[in-house]
Amino acid sequence: MNLSMVTDLYELSMANGYQQALEKEDGVFDVFFRHVPDDGSFVITAGLAQAIQAVSDFHFDEKDLAYLKNLDLFTDNFLNFLKKFKFSGNISAIPEGTPVFPREPLLTISGPLIETQLFETILLNIVNHQSLIATKARRICYAAQGMPIMEFGARRAQGPSAATLGARAAIIGGCASTSNLLAAEKFGLTVAGTMAHSWIEAFPNELSAFEKWAELYPDNSSLLVDTYDVVSSGVPNAIKVFQKLEEKGHKPIGIRIDSGDIAHLSKLARKMLDDAGFSEAKITASNALDETTIQSLLFSQGAPIDNFGVGEELITSASDPVLSGVYKLVAIKKEGKIIPKIKISDSREKVTLPGIKQLYRLYKKGTRQAFADVIALKEERLSKRMLVKSADPLDTKQNINLMDFDLETLQTNIFEKGKIVYSSPTVQQIKKVSQQSLSELPEETKRLKNPNKYPVYITEKLAKLQDELLNDQEY
Amino acid sequence: MNLSMVTDLYELSMANGYQQALEKEDGVFDVFFRHVPDDGSFVITAGLAQAIQAVSDFHFDEKDLAYLKNLDLFTDNFLNFLKKFKFSGNISAIPEGTPVFPREPLLTISGPLIETQLFETILLNIVNHQSLIATKARRICYAAQGMPIMEFGARRAQGPSAATLGARAAIIGGCASTSNLLAAEKFGLTVAGTMAHSWIEAFPNELSAFEKWAELYPDNSSLLVDTYDVVSSGVPNAIKVFQKLEEKGHKPIGIRIDSGDIAHLSKLARKMLDDAGFSEAKITASNALDETTIQSLLFSQGAPIDNFGVGEELITSASDPVLSGVYKLVAIKKEGKIIPKIKISDSREKVTLPGIKQLYRLYKKGTRQAFADVIALKEERLSKRMLVKSADPLDTKQNINLMDFDLETLQTNIFEKGKIVYSSPTVQQIKKVSQQSLSELPEETKRLKNPNKYPVYITEKLAKLQDELLNDQEY
Incomplete structure (x- = not known):
């Protein structure tokens, strides 16, 4: 299966158009989500290793090119570009296993518009899917409070790759083992x-x-x-x-x-x-279990169960089977100049964060207790005290003073000028780092029902940029 | 991706055991489901073409065999069997696109136990997934009453094969086109x-x-x-x-x-x-549409919409993302003798239908109006008048007299002694046949909410066999 063709037609129609109309423009795209499945507070990122592979393998073979030519939509020049396709841009990303919150840039892809547009469908497909399943696994493992969860949903997964990549994501999210032989073989997982x-x-x-x-x-x-x-x-x-x-x-x-x-x-x-x-x-115990039944069995009913086998509810995230990550243009680079871009919506909540951004996790000074994330413009240097705004315009408290914190950036460089500069950890390593990151979050944000909202802020500078673009956008 | 390894470990553990304990026994397995997603009345079967491919391609390469050997669970004799694996049995199936009802055998797989056990996970994975999406597509197309539905869920599908095979299933279920280039190329679909x-x-x-x-x-x-x-x-x-x-x-x-x-x-x-x-x-119109919003837009709100683009709700069947098809042993053949088998449950409703069975669709005599299905034992000859029982033991009316009907068998031979004897139609042909079969069903069973239950009966002989096994099973 050539993943490069698992792409919506319009990505190619647009790229074909960019080649003719905006050939010199670079685009900067963010991958982010607005809503956490199951009304949770955060998502566990997953799928980066496969996303990297999809970008580095991106190609169109003769059969694909003949098919595309036959659609009679594309110029020969564009088909020739596809034939020789090689990514020349940059990608940064939050490593797999990290708990992430709405509006945070999971991946940032920059490079010629004609190249970067083409990755939208496949990157979203991979990252949305695996992050969804890792997030569900985290919920189920949280409910089981340390009792081992065995993933065995292959027969109810939505196709063979959902079974196999879903098993990988389930382990990242905290499961102990999988029944899926291919996943175990390919990713070094414990099989059960x-x-x-x-x-x-x-x-x-x-x-x-x-x-x-x-x-x-x-x-x-x-x-x-x-x-x-x-x-x-x-x-x-x-x-x-x-x-x-x-x-x-x-x-x-x-x-x-x-x-x-x-x-x-x-x-x-x-x-x-x-x-x-x-x-x-x-x-x-097995049979259509999920986090709710596991919690009820163990804590309300005192069932003497030692292990759980979890199938369809986990491998499809059945209670909420979609993570709606999006791929949004946040800037155009033209002749060395960066032009921030915004997508406006009737609902203020859905207006995008423009510009090239950096994400920070803030810890109480001298501890590993995370208490907030801050999204800044990339060129900003954060000061030790700062006034920030809520990233969610619907929050009541909009202006906050931050001080006494240590901070870490969450993004890592993955591709630089088309070259991979990152080596993916093993799934077991990702799981370990994930457990560590989870342990640094406030307890109240991890509970399954009505979790406390973890604060995500934007800097004043970013807020000002968003406001300007919102008010000055020329139609 | 070697689909043969997208298999639960226990299939191999059992097969390894069968080789040592029940080497001469043949097994007969049925694939069926008990519950229709979204409380619908029927499922649209899909995925047979890929199921056939998975069986005929079934193999373990050197790398897989080395991995399996390393698990230290299997005999060398068994690993050698896997190395040379070639299916030698029979498969019959209901063609893709057919509306099917709970308890009906979608596929029947027979042959050496050691072979037939191995297909459980991958066949269920393929058939559950595609039938789920075709069924959801049928609902969405029903709601749109002839207005074209464009499938464009690739970015929210659960992995690349869910996107591509899901697009295939969506067209079988009635969609007009897909945005997914690989699906369009591979299956000859209209791309949009x-x-x-x-x-x-x-x-x-x-x-x-x-x-x-x-x-x-x-x-x-x-x-x-x-x-x-x-x-x-x-x-x-x-x-x-x-x-x-x-x-x-x-x-x-x-x-x-x-x-x-x-x-x-x-x-x-x-x-x-x-x-x-x-x-x-x-x-x-697009944006998280499903059958409910489409029906509301068109009929309650009179929205002047001509086409719908449907994404995540269709490609994941988000409102009910699991079709729980199962693979159950219904008979053992030993030295020429058929021993019917049953899986018993606390709930009478879940007791399986034993034996090798034939499925008939009954039409009012001289018409194409289907009014009931009958599951019989394969060796039975149906008479022109017959007393049957409800296949669902929870139905109030248990004994029914049938007369004045034409009948058709729904299963077709797919593999005979390991050889493919069936040629899959194109997706467009499947869609056409599906639309025809749908038109033959009673209107009331097709509506989206509280559909009238379509009657599925079992013959007296099958009912008697089930009763005997239920009461005489030796533990």
Whole structure:
């Protein structure tokens, strides 16, 4: 699959036009979002490694070019440009795994308009998708409070790449393992899984199916107990097999319950296992679980569950399956001059932040406690005390004084003049850094329901630029 | 991307076990679903062409085999089997584009257990995803009642294959065109699209951006009018450009509104266009539309919209982003004998239909008016009058007499002894057949809200088999 062609036609129509009308202009585009899925407070960024690959692999082969020529929309000059396409611009980005907030520039792409326009669809596709799933995984892992989450949604994912890249994002967001072999192979993830109901059904009865499994995989004996009846059949049969395993010197792993009332059944199963002397055997729960059911099972219902397998709700972010990241032109560079650009909307909330910007995370002085982010113009030098405005024009308190902080910039250079100057960490490293960044955020902004809004400010200079463009835009 | 590895680990663990424990057994698996997304009455099947490809391409290369060996779970004999894998069994399926109902076997896969188990994850992934999107597209097209729907969700799709295969499914479900170039190229779809806000912003003002566009694409002048202000700027500027186009002998196409109150703005824009003599210029609406907003715009609010561009709501089926198709063992063949199999559940509704089955659609005699489907055992010959039971055990009326019908089987042979015996139609052909099948369904089952349930029956013989297995299952 040539990802360069996973592109809306209009990107090419515009680029074809830019070549004729604005050939010398450079464009600067920001990727950002306005709304966090599930009314959360932040998104976990993900997908940068694949975004980098898409940009560096960007090309059109002979078959594609013949198809495009046939559309009869493009000049030969433009098709020739596509044939030789090689990105010559710059990209900066916030590293994967970082918690990010509305309006913050996740990626900034600059370079000839004709080049930078072409990346819109594929970069949004990759970053929106993986950030969505990493964000959902963060919510589910938060609900499970340290109990391991196994991602196993491949069969309900929206196509093969949603399964595989979604598994990658799920690990970045905090999951322990995935059932998806390709994702595990490709990204060095821990792979997990045991048996389906078909294994049980294929044998004359449940006990012989369990026995055979334990014989083949004596050290991986997590038995699926709900094919016929958890309490009267599944758990008693599992206990019989565990006893034999123990006699042979193996440690029984546990059971999995995949249907019925998980809270009720897990309590009954726990008691049966304990009574039989298998208090160390784990109980794994699955079946359309999400952060709400996991929180309810563990904390409202006190279900004795040790591991969760999470499928469709995670791999599609089913409760809110879209992260609406956008790719907006924020500046044009022409003959060395930067002309900031704005997209105006009926709703003040949706007016874009113009210009080339830098994002800072502020920590209480001498600590790692993040308390606000500030978006500034790139050329600004921040002072130790500053008056800032809320980035959200709907906030009541608009003018804030900031002092006593340490600050860090969040963006990193990825491409410089078309060359990759960044090496993506492994998924496990990204996950670790993500957990660290999360630990630096205020607790109240991490809760699942009605999280406290984390403050994102813009500098006075940026606010002034936005106001000017808003009022002076020539139509 | 090797789709064979987009597979849950447990499929391989089970297959490895089958090789040692049940090497001579054949398995028969059905793919079916229990619940229709958005509480609809039926699903539009899609994805069969890609499912066929996944089965015929199924293989493990050296790198995959080395990875699998490293997991230390599989015998050398099994890894050797994977290395030489070639499907030797049979698959039958309901052709793409067919409206199908809960419990109906969409695909039936039979052959050595060790082979058939391996396809579970990837077949479900492909068929669940595309059927989900085709079903959503059907709903959206139904709401638009013949007005063309343009799919343009690539940037919000869950990864590149969700964008591309989703576009394919959207056309099967009734959409007119897609913005996705790869989908259009690969599947022979109509491609559509014009400009983004960035085109407008890149120029000194809106009018010069429109003028340049009209100069470059005089016959593709659909102008995006909401970058600054639809009424005070976008439409007046579009009209100026349309006047020039007309002077030069070109027909202005129309405008697109992508934000704000679409109903209100489209009415104002329509009047302005009409007053300026451009009553044939079309109005296209976009911006997070779905079947509910389209129905409301057209029928409750009388918005004068001619085309719809639908993005994230369609490409993710955002209101219900999961089709929960399952892959269930329904029979084991051993030494020529067929042993039907059942998955039991606490809920009677979820008990599976055992055995190898045939699906019939019944039409009122001498017409093409479908009125019910019947699931029978494959070896049964249906009589002209028959007593059947509801396939849904929760239905009040359980026993029904059927007479005066014509019938057709819905499944087709796809693989016979490992060989493909079916040639997939083009997407346009599938769409056409789908529209025909839809026209044969009762009107009341097609509406979006509280559709009338279309009757699906099982034969007495199948009902009896299910009862026997349910009561006699040995644990």
